[in-house]
Amino acid sequence: MHILVVDDESVIREGLARILEGDSFTVDAAKNGHAAIELLQQKQFDLIITDLKMPGMSGFEVLNAVKILQPDTPVIMITGFATVETAVEAMKNGTVDYIVKPFTPEQILEKVHLALEQKKSTVEDIVVKKEIDCHHGFDEFVGESREMQKVYRRIIQVAATDSTVLITGESGTGKEVAARAIHKHSSRRDQPFVAVDCTALAENLLESELFGHVKGSFTGAMQTKMGLLMVADGGTLFLDEVSNISLSTQAKLLRVLQERQVTPIGGTQPVSFNIHLVAATNRSLKAMVAEGKFREDLFFRLNIIPLELPPLRERKGDIPLLIRHFMNKFVEEVGKDVRGISPDAMHFLENYSYPGNVRELVNTIERAVVLCEGDVIQKENLELGEAAEVCSTGFDGFVPTNAEALKEMKRHIRDRSVENVEKAFVIQALKRNNWNISRAAEETGMLRPNFQTMLKRLGISVKDYFGR
Known part of the structure; x- marks a missing residue:
């Protein structure tokens, strides 16, 4: 264990070093706050002991530096x-304990061991929580695929800032879930989270909702109304389906976001x-900018931190986990x-392409549970119909409108067809061999590690098929 001692008195520094080194600790000593910060930038410490009153830089300032450099x-x-009262105040700001001069070696070691035990417990709790989140998902998300791990990391990164976030993804991928997770993990978590569906309101009503209005400013304005920009003050404003905002409203919104001031409709005082602004869309704003349907300056204002949610068909390995969760x-x-x-x-569910993404899977599982007459859900309980049979081949009913989109769809269908053949190949091999991986690999002429790699890549787990 590596401990840093910070004190302007050499007697105290040397005395603490002898006590701690006598208990098998490694000790570095700094004679002032500036020297301590230099050491903090060079080495990682398990514990820091600092004097409160020192010339040049106080213990409070050292504490603040520690919170930034080694939190x-x-x-x-x-x-x-x-100065005991001051030390108690310091504990409220982040110290774990304080020692009153004069002190004995026994008192020092007792405080040190207690602080390190508390740190160990805290770290273990964090590690356990991370393992749970990594296995099951993150907040309201369910999934442990590589694609979703990227999403979770990006959420944590952007939650620590006030930078505007643009969430993109197909309908049903969980854009509002992501927005709420960003808010929940931010410093604004105790302030309002206000969601606005930009599709649900006509142009004039959307402006009134966002900016507010004063009484009598237009027909039907019977009373003054605070806009949602002000309702969300201090918290997070989520603009869902922002691509549906008209060009004229986009111009007004851009000005408001740039100035961080809003003037209610009919009002005179900003x-x-x-x-913290979070926007979302299931359309390509970049393409809309090229078509003249979305302002380029607003796009750049919104797209400071992009967060793309993958469609369910691109994280097939999460489907068994999602099925168990919703079931x-x-x-x-x-x-x-x-x-x-x-x-x-x-x-069938693993091979379906899910044009409605997770939202469609949720509805499918709910329907299957309700219609199931035994204790095992059967394929007929899914009731997805002929359209689902078409979708399971890789075509989801979407017709491309340009050559690039057609090329992408053809690639996707080819990949999906190959994957379907591979899945059928390994599942049938497992069935013929009573779900024994070693025998299935041997029968098909594959090495067991290669067979297992294919199972993992396809997201197939024997326990999901066998032993129910």
């Missing part, structure tokens, strides 16, 4: 009797606001004794 490192403050959810809600899903139903 997980605990700090113990040394103080005299006359009002300042402080929000358990609806079994509890409906009160039915449904315990599993048949291999045929699972195979």
